[in-house]
Amino acid sequence: MSETEQFWRKHLDAIDASGLTTKVYAEQNQLKAIELYKWRNHFRRQAERSRKQQSGFMRVNLKSVQSRPAPLATSRPGIACTIILDDMRIELAKLPPANWLRSLCLTAQGDQ
Structure with missing residues (x-):
């Protein structure tokens, strides 16, 4: 100081x-x-x-969205994480960092 x-x-x-x-x-x-x-x-x-x-955590603010049924996700070998945003489906072999996931969500919502 x-x-x-x-x-x-x-x-x-x-x-x-x-x-x-x-x-x-x-x-x-x-x-x-x-x-x-x-x-x-x-x-x-x-x-x-x-x-x-x-902190190992990051604050994420969620907006209220119109409810709709979630598509059924089938577990596939080698897929650790499936992200579904509107009509986009992303399958990842490992969990992404929290800040990357937050950026993805903000970009998909058009807030960035």
């Missing part, structure tokens, strides 16, 4: 410990409240990135 980050982290920790609002704390310590908000968001985003990198 850089000296600048340590400086702002110390103030943000002090705000949390004091029970004061960010605005009042800023006034009492001759700081700009907007800078405190900026650094709080910086540390939040940093923690979120770190959490995502450590």
Whole structure:
């Protein structure tokens, strides 16, 4: 952590410990409240990135779609995964990485 980050982290920790609002704390310590908000968001985003990198899971948001009967999938030798999106059928010999599968779903939905 850089000296600048340590400086702002110390103030943000002090705000949390004091029970004061960010605005009042800023006034009492001759700081700009907007800078405190900026650094709080910086540390939040940093923690979120770190959490995502450590997790073996990826968030996937599903949209509600019109229900229709799923086609029957027959198990074939050497096929570990079958993906059916609309009229497209993809058969894979092994499970794909989660981020690849997410990209495929987003692309198929036209959200990317």
